[in-house]
Amino acid sequence: MPSSSPDLSPTLAIIGGSGFYDFFGSDARSVDVETPYGSPSGSITIGMVGERTVAFLPRHGAKHQFSPHTVPYRANLWALRSLGVRRIFAPCAVGSLTPELGAGSIVVPDQLVDRTSGRDQTYFDAGGVHVSFADPYCPELRSAAVQSGGDDGGTMVVVEGPRFSTRAESQWFAAQGWRLVNMTGHPEAVLARELEMCYAAIALVTDLDAGVEAGAGVRAVDVFAEFERNIGPFKSLVSRAVAAVDGDDTCEHCRVHDGVTLPIELP
Template sequence: MPDNGLMLAVIGGSGFYSFFGSDARSVSVDTPYGPPSGAITVGTVGSHEVAFLPRHGAHHEFNPHTVPYRANMWALRALGVRRIFAPCAVGSLTTELGPGSMVVPDQLVDRTNARADTYFDTGGIHVGFADPYCPTLRANAAELPGVVDGGTMVVIQGPRFSTRAESRWFASQGFTLVNMTGYPEAVLARELEMCYAAIALVTDLDAGIESGEGVKAVDVFAEFEKNMVPFKKLVREAIGSVAQERTCTHCLPHEGVTLPFELP
């Protein structure tokens, strides 16, 4: 497969395990970090060649803290991917964003621990991450009808959900969404100079935002499944609005820097 740097990718989150029909081809990619979380399928959306990777595996084999993030991002880059949309399920930390809301966050807060979150263990390489999402890709998704533009997504370790106290604390800080997989995916994309934008589907109000029994996984999956058709439609529309040629320079942090190894 030619590495032309034009391929887009979609990384599907919980409940988002497929994107193409039987006409898609499956691709296997070896990486220095082991195999990716699942087979990568390649198809087309409009004029774009698109690679799809299920973040948690085809049958949800990987919990958020065990997803092989470095292998996933490396494999996509090696295929020629340079722009990624990352659909994900999120809890809401505000009643203004109820279940079914679709949000394109513009900030994240990392509350994970012990996750391998860099390719650069040597070489003194530091990447700018003040704005963690590609502004160009964000605009492609955020400008679509019905989409909420902006929000801060706090990424927790998982696989457990937040306590009510944690949830209220996050909300008091002005965070609007809570998720378990948005980090280190975003920063690994930046280290590999790939544009990356999350598209979040709200599946529940977090534990501290409403009374009741708290968040249950079965309810999260049910809400995600209920909204899967319009959510996939949104992702396809976002891809359709992407220019054929990549023009973003925001996501090129290594210009003028000598890296300890070549990017794939």
């Protein structure tokens, strides 16, 4: 469990991947948190972003040891809430389903389509609790990310992975009008909602998906290289978004359990 320290009081967190591990300066601290759902992906680093104390959790682990379908999502979100976090930015890499969004574009999605299977996606296995999820992202956090430079809006379809989409799947997604494809955005978003934490994804386009460009396909090595090329501007935008957040507590939109008796006690 985390040690007691005046520095360890984050209300905002970043769940990120490669390139965000050095988000803080040398004065940052790391804490380990155990949860009823096992260990999170890794130690949680706590440091300062401007004037705000922020927690960082590596989604895939410090050595990128977790594939999208094996990330311990429930442990990750529970661990952050137990530290006092109530608001989360979730930077992620995505494929683009439209030529209008080329590599290097940064998008703040406003809708999500779940195409995953077999992932633990709820804390409420009993009790008949049904969470409102019509608008899956926090409007206040989305606004902060958009005003910091992110492209406003678009639907992100989340696939199971770890394979990339077939050309037919990609063309089908694009035909629905969806703009982005990703492997980690669900169940992360709904678990945050169940824990009454504000959550917004900030997506960095690393490639055009298989169905967008004839003859093209997605290779992991190219995705990682493109992410690395754009990590500087991406981190800068996330830092601006953190600074633009007004308030520390869950917003009204994401406070979904008023009047409901939960089968578990939230941390």
